[in-house]
Amino acid sequence: MSSRRSRQSTAGVSRISDDQIIELVSKLRQLLPEIRDRRSDKVSASKVLQETCNYIRSLHREVDDLSERLSQLLATIDTDSAEAAIIRSLIM
Amino acid sequence: MRPPSSLRQEFLKKWMMGLQRYSTSKKNMSILERKKAIKLSADVAIASARNGTTCWSRALIANGYSKDGGDDKHLVEQILGPESERLIMKKVLTGGASVCNKRMRSKKILKRSCGIQRTRKFAPQVALASSIAKRLVRKRTQILRSLIPGGEFMNDVTLIEETLDYIISLRAQVDVMRSLASASELASEP
Numbered sequence: 001m002s003s004r005r006s007r008q009s010t011a012g013v014s015r016i017s018d019d020q021i022i023e024l025v026s027k028l029r030q031l032l033p034e035i036r037d038r039r040s041d042k043v044s045a046s047k048v049l050q051e052t053c054n055y056i057r058s059l060h061r062e063v064d065d066l067s068e069r070l071s072q073l074l075a076t077i078d079t080d081s082a083e084a085a086i087i088r089s090l091i092m
Numbered sequence: 093m094r095p096p097s098s099l100r101q102e103f104l105k106k107w108m109m110g111l112q113r114y115s116t117s118k119k120n121m122s123i124l125e126r127k128k129a130i131k132l133s134a135d136v137a138i139a140s141a142r143n144g145t146t147c148w149s150r151a152l153i154a155n156g157y158s159k160d161g162g163d164d165k166h167l168v169e170q171i172l173g174p175e176s177e178r179l180i181m182k183k184v185l186t187g188g189a190s191v192c193n194k195r196m197r198s199k200k201i202l203k204r205s206c207g208i209q210r211t212r213k214f215a216p217q218v219a220l221a222s223s224i225a226k227r228l229v230r231k232r233t234q235i236l237r238s239l240i241p242g243g244e245f246m247n248d249v250t251l252i253e254e255t256l257d258y259i260i261s262l263r264a265q266v267d268v269m270r271s272l273a274s275a276s277e278l279a280s281e282p
Contacts, residue, residue: 024252031259046225049232052255056239059262063131066269071127073276 021045028052095264099141103261104268106137132156138265147250148258151242 025048032051110133114121121129139152237243237251240258 020249021252024249024256027256028252031256044225046228046232049229049236052259053232053235053239056236056255056259056262059259059266060239062266063134063262063269066266066273067127067131067134068123069273070130070269070276071123073273073280074130075123075126 031055095260095267099261099264100268102141103134103138103264104272106140107134107268110134110137132159134265134269138261141261141264142257146254146257147242147246148240148254149261151245155241 025045029043029048032048032055111130113133114126114129135152136156139149139156142149144150144153233248233251236255237246240246240251240254243251243254246254
């Protein structure tokens with residue numbers, strides 16, 4: 001794909017082919033948990049985009065929740081305690 | 093697709109390195125401050141795994157650079173090590189951005205010229221349906237652009253490519269954070 005792109009950029013105007021976009025959208029579909037399970041091949045681009053945005057937003061929310069949880073958990077663990085040593089050994 | 097364990101391991105290592113930067117001040121931090129530190133370290137750590145090869149990772153690093161208090165850029169340096177200066181400058185340099193903008197502009201011109209030809213061929217109802225679909229795609233592409241770090245610098249193709257990589261990286265980040273949270277909860281049970 002990168003060779004295709006470099007040929008396009010030297011031509012001056014980038015002709016982004018439909019095939020490229022279709023290929024990328026299908027890869028995106030495979031990553032999304034909901035759409036992947038559906039049998040239909042005819043998922044529209046706008047639906048894929050919508051599911052992608054929803055998925056990314058849910059991942060962002062999860063990172064935020066986990067950061068919150070961790071900030072509470074790591075506060076209560078005394079850094080010198082046995083539990084902290086266990087966690088440190090799990091991590092390092 | 094499960095993110096590769098190598099990605100998760102590298103993220104974990106870099107994230108812990110970043111968190112150590114706060115170890116001296118950790119005792120005096122409020123829960124909110126600690127949460128922000130954890131989140132920022134996590135974001136810079138997952139971005140550093142890409143070593144400046146993707147636009148979103150460079151944007152996250154630049155963001156981490158500016159958010160880590162005005163004067164000491166220790167967080168980013170701690171995680172990225174000697175490479176940090178090169179990677180921070182990579183975002184500041186307009187090389188990548190200007191190429192993307194040029195591509196966007198020429199693509200817009202191409203789209204406009206193609207659009208005029210295409211709608212003339214269809215019957216009115218089909219033209220209406222396809223223009224609604226196009227508008228939806230455009231609107232949702234804009235939303236996606238706002239969700240990906242650095243999205244405003246990307247054309248449509250780059251945006252989707254970056255999205256693919258970003259989702260895999262986000263998943264790795266979530267996996268590791270979730271495991272750590274579960275392990276901590278188990279450890280803190282009386």
